Amino acid sequence: MPDKTTYLTDDGYKKLKEEVEHLKNVRRIEIASRIKEAKELGDLSENAEYADAREEQSFVEGRIMEIEAALKNAEVISSLKSEPNRVDIGDVITVEKEGAQQAYTIVGSNEANPAEGRISNESPLGQAFLGKYKGDACEVKTPKGPAVYKIIDIA
Missing domain, CATH: 3.10.50.30 (Transcription elongation factor, GreA/GreB, C-terminal domain)
Incomplete structure (x- = not known):
């Protein structure tokens, strides 16, 4: 089954690109650091900091996958229309x-x-x-x- 087309304005496409770059280059590093620090505290079975960091890592990785799928299947909406008096995406x-x-x-x-x-x-x-x-x-x-x-x- 082909992936669903994601319709985005130019601004929306740029915002998603910026968000995924931030998640990959900033948030991933911050979370990895938190996980490392939490591991150094010892027993992971009762380590709330570790559990919280892992949960946040899972959320961030899921969001990265979601955005990348949307960008992969994105169709950027053109402001130039064939019928200017007809409602279309982007209007x-x-x-x-x-x-x-x-x-x-x-x-x-x-x-x-x-x-x-x-x-x-x-x-x-x-x-x-x-x-x-x-x-x-x-x-x-x-x-x-x-x-x-x-x-x-x-x-």
């Missing part, structure tokens, strides 16, 4: 729901942060907006029931 859109306007940026799942208005292309809201045009309305199923959004602007 900043303004929508209206029940008279209130809200701006969202459509991003890949690795960059999503709904609190900052960055919604994933895989989320129900992101999927509903993709492919729509300025002026289109779309219905989205939400936990509170269906909601209708009108696309006001696409940038």
Whole structure:
């Protein structure tokens, strides 16, 4: 089964590259030093410092693998679009729901942060907006029931 494509903005790609470099070149060394110091304390069976450092090492190594997989399968989103009036990944859109306007940026799942208005292309809201045009309305199923959004602007 082929790996899933990870959609990233140029900025998102750079941030992931920086994070993986930091984890490899800084955090790994710090954790290795903590493990060495903890081993020098003696009995590892009741050594909380050692257990904590090993747990953190496991987390960091897992995060490195996760980021490397995302970067390997990354498709960096171009700001040049074939259809400028159609919603696509990387667009900043303004929508209206029940008279209130809200701006969202459509991003890949690795960059999503709904609190900052960055919604994933895989989320129900992101999927509903993709492919729509300025002026289109779309219905989205939400936990509170269906909601209708009108696309006001696409940038």
